[in-house]
Amino acid sequence: MRELDVSEVIPQVKKLCIEANYYIGEDVLEKLEEALTQEESPVGKEILHQILTNHRMAAKEEMPACQDTGVAVIFVELGQDLHLKGGDLYSAINEGVRQGYKDGYLRKSLVDDPVIERKNTGDNTPAIIHLDIVPGDQLKITVAPKGGGSENMSEVRMLTPADGLEGVMNFVVDRVRRSGGNPCPPIIVGVGIGGNFEACALLAKKALMRDLRDRHPEPKWAQVEDELLLRINRLGIGPMGLGGRITALGVKILTLPCHIASMPVAVNIQCHAARHKTAVI
């Protein structure tokens, strides 16, 4: 059985935290370029131009694209034939986050108690870690820093089967409409449908990890994604909510089977500073 000392995880996580914040993905940049050619509003164009310039400048100067370097959301896929030794994985991941946020000059944006004291934890830990056991003997780590502005516009709703596809679409579009300029449009809309209350929320977040240029493998859902994007871009919210054609760059859906009486839907809104980086150890 392959063995891995957890101390090897620390520098990887550190690097991913920094790279995710400095380098916005090619897929996002491509879609932003495309948006710039489609936007009709002069203000909208100016904003899209600023966003593209910013993302390129951040990469070149090696600095955070956005000052809200977020909560570190971390997806871990652990091969079941890999034996981790030398300490505990969660502590190693958090140590990587601590070092990444310090040495990468990233903003520490976490408070300890969510309500009463709300004191900054000082090192951007703890990370939010999602662990999946998968076949194989590798460790795959994705770091996805998530800002507050867009996360605050996200929502889970327990629809009923009678609401149907139309009910799902209305909820998604309405959630975007009510968000206006707050989540820094153009946005990416992650939608999780099915599972249960907590599973659909995680699905929506996972949907945001998909490449922005890909198509849903199931044609029926690919069609729903297209239809939703069309409807969202008819809202007129536009870049930064100041009016325009481009409100979203993409809609990404993931689904799960669910209870006969339920139809849970989660919408996780992602801003244009869509950040995630992956490494395999």
Added chain:
Amino acid sequence: MSSEYKLKTPLEKEDLARLKIGDKVLLSGKIYTARDAAHKRLVQLIKEGKELPIELEGQVIYYVGPTPPKPGQVIGSAGPTTSERMDPYAPLLLDHGLKAMIGKGQRSNAVVEAIKRNGAVYFAATGGVGALLAKAVKSSRIVAYEELGAEAIRELEVEDFPLIVAIDAQGRDLYVEGVSQYCLP
């Protein structure tokens, strides 16, 4: 058609009166930064009739919490935060001389009213372009509430800081008018 203006702080009422929603403004001069905690303190001082640590007359407050600067940088990434959270405090500051706010996202009716009443302006800076905006910041120093860390009040010297007039002195609101202009049935 929207126009482009270059403005310098402190702002005069006449400068602001000609601005229309959708206009682009390149702002230069000194501006202050403040977020939730600093606003709470400023409003408390005004209510108690005490002196403020900064002069508000003709001034601009930028809602920002930058990343730490790298060695050699004036400021880290420095884009706007959501303005909504400052809505409960903004009207009182406007009534005490504040002439403009920089942030992102819609404002409450009470803020729009206070903007109109005082001939002030709300500028939108583009959210998530912290690296680009940091380039326009030439100096930064803490002037109050150092203990608040990222939320301390800083005085920034900016040059051609790119802004869009989101709510003008007449109370017109681009978050409303812009969206209805591009909304399709």
